[in-house]
Amino acid sequence: xxxxxxxSKSFGDTEVLTDINFSFYQGKVNMIIGQSGSGKSVLxxxxxxxxxxxxxxxxxxxxxxxxxSLDEKKDIRRNIxxxxxxxxxxxxxxxxxxxxxxxxxxxxxxxxxxxKRVDECLDRVNLVGKNHLYPSETSxxxxxxxxxxxxxxxxxxxxxxxxxNSGLDPETSIVIDNLIQEITYExxxxxxxxxxxxxxxxxxxxxxxxxxxxxxxxxxxxQDILSSKNQELNDFVYASKFMKTLKEKLAP
Amino acid sequence: xxWRSFSRPEKFxxxxxxxxxxxxxxxxxSIGIVALMSVFMGAVIAxxxxxxxxxxxxxxxxxxxxxxxxxxxxxxxxxxxxxxxxKVGSNIASEIGTMRVTEQIDALDIMGVNSAAYLIxxxxxxxxxxxxxxxxxxxxxxxxxxWFICISTGVVSSNDYIYGIQYDFIPFxxxxxxxxxxxxxxIITTIASYHGYYAKGSALEVGRSSTxxxxxxxxxxxxxxxxxxxxxxx
Numbered sequence: 001x002x003x004x005x006x007x008s009k010s011f012g013d014t015e016v017l018t019d020i021n022f023s024f025y026q027g028k029v030n031m032i033i034g035q036s037g038s039g040k041s042v043l044x045x046x047x048x049x050x051x052x053x054x055x056x057x058x059x060x061x062x063x064x065x066x067x068x069s070l071d072e073k074k075d076i077r078r079n080i081x082x083x084x085x086x087x088x089x090x091x092x093x094x095x096x097x098x099x100x101x102x103x104x105x106x107x108x109x110x111x112x113x114x115x116k117r118v119d120e121c122l123d124r125v126n127l128v129g130k131n132h133l134y135p136s137e138t139s140x141x142x143x144x145x146x147x148x149x150x151x152x153x154x155x156x157x158x159x160x161x162x163x164x165n166s167g168l169d170p171e172t173s174i175v176i177d178n179l180i181q182e183i184t185y186e187x188x189x190x191x192x193x194x195x196x197x198x199x200x201x202x203x204x205x206x207x208x209x210x211x212x213x214x215x216x217x218x219x220x221x222x223q224d225i226l227s228s229k230n231q232e233l234n235d236f237v238y239a240s241k242f243m244k245t246l247k248e249k250l251a252p
Numbered sequence: 253x254x255w256r257s258f259s260r261p262e263k264f265x266x267x268x269x270x271x272x273x274x275x276x277x278x279x280x281x282s283i284g285i286v287a288l289m290s291v292f293m294g295a296v297i298a299x300x301x302x303x304x305x306x307x308x309x310x311x312x313x314x315x316x317x318x319x320x321x322x323x324x325x326x327x328x329x330x331x332x333x334x335x336x337x338x339k340v341g342s343n344i345a346s347e348i349g350t351m352r353v354t355e356q357i358d359a360l361d362i363m364g365v366n367s368a369a370y371l372i373x374x375x376x377x378x379x380x381x382x383x384x385x386x387x388x389x390x391x392x393x394x395x396x397x398x399w400f401i402c403i404s405t406g407v408v409s410s411n412d413y414i415y416g417i418q419y420d421f422i423p424f425x426x427x428x429x430x431x432x433x434x435x436x437x438x439i440i441t442t443i444a445s446y447h448g449y450y451a452k453g454s455a456l457e458v459g460r461s462s463t464x465x466x467x468x469x470x471x472x473x474x475x476x477x478x479x480x481x482x483x484x485x486x
Binding site (some may be wrong): 048049050073074075077078080082084085086088089090091101102104105106160 | 262263266351354355356358359361362363364365
């Protein structure tokens with residue numbers, strides 16, 4: 001479980017996050033949603049330690065990440081898997097080397113053991129036999145799956161996914177969403193997905209926070225989100241014609 | 253960044269592998285351009301010296317002597333370093349800069365890898381290790397280029413040229429050239445890494461960081477060339 005308490009962050013005179021409190025639960029797909037520029041990515045970077053918040057606490061299973069020493073932070077980071085928006089695969093490495101990188105760097109596993117674990121992870125994301133391809137030789141959807149395989153190779157306790165569906169077609173997006181959900185339940189990990197894709201929210205969101213202008217504006221689950229009376233949330237959720245039509249059809 | 257780069261590596265075997273890759277990418281892949289530049293540079297120095305020797309009082313071996321001194325003291329260590337600042341410096345800055353803007357460095361940091369040490373330390377060590385070899389190759393090929401052009405055009409005989417390159421040889425000049433080389437190697441690898449590591453934004457910024465790396469390291473090479481010469485030769 002990850003808890004954030006009173007997180008605020010400014011860049012110069014611009015306040016990007018204001019006093020945010022939230023709990024991300026273990027074994028659930030937690031989601032941070034909001035418009036572009038609402039502070040989702042900055043909040044995520046504060047949680048994983050790429051940005052230091054101006055104030056507040058980030059608790060990983062009770063440990064305040066911001067107060068830990070560098071070595072203790074590294075220990076926590078080795079329990080974090082992250083799926084980046086653009087996948088962030090190392091393009092000088094093959095698929096196998098990408099997925100096996102954390103294992104080679106942080107464990108004493110022998111080459112055969114690393115290979116076995118890499119194959120398991122690639123099997124889990126349905127990419128058997130793609131070991132020797134380079135990222136540039138794979139499609140966008142495959143790159144996301146390779147990144148998921150790399151993120152889970154160390155059996156992390158926390159999984160962060162930054163806009164996992166960006167640039168993907170609707171069918172592939174659903175495959176990636178389902179994969180994230182299955183892995184979360186199977187491994188009983190704390191997953192945080194940052195997205196503005198309402199399909200994903202309705203598909204896999206268990207516990208959702210809506211950010212608006214750097215403030216936590218609303219939180220709840222995917223059932224609540226469709227019936228919320230919050231104006232800003234409704235503007236966001238029902239921005240597309242498809243969602244408006246759905247709302248009209250579902251209306252009693 | 254420099255202090256983080258020199259902190260204790262997470263795993264030596266991974267860094268050793270990176271070092272070998274960097275020796276290949278920084279050093280071995282530069283042998284061609286270094287060889288080409290050096291042979292032609294040596295040939296031109298020999299020809300220009302010969303064409304400017306109007307006085308019959310100047311012995312013929314002066315061509316070999318001048319070629320050796322010019323190549324050893326200045327052309328090989330400094331001009332080749334400037335060429336490498338362009339080739340290797342832009343390569344390092346654009347490689348690391350691309351990793352920055354495509355979030356690959358963030359991925360390393362989140363995994364708990366010291367990204368500065370993992371990406372930069374092997375490049376610095378590889379540069380310090382391989383540049384002196386490149387400069388020694390350049391010296392030999394520069395002197396060979398001078399000899400080849402002398403015998404093929406007949407401006408100076410082979411014996412005179414060879415006598416000239418041995419005349420009044422001071423071994424410290426080789427040490428001076430290699431000391432300069434090591435300093436230049438450090439400048440090229442660190443400045444380029446710095447510009448790449450702190451690149452922000454898009455591909456355009458990566459291009460800018462690459463250009464800035466080449467310009468700043470070239471200027472620093474010229475400044476340090478003067479300082480080292482003042483300290484060691486005067």
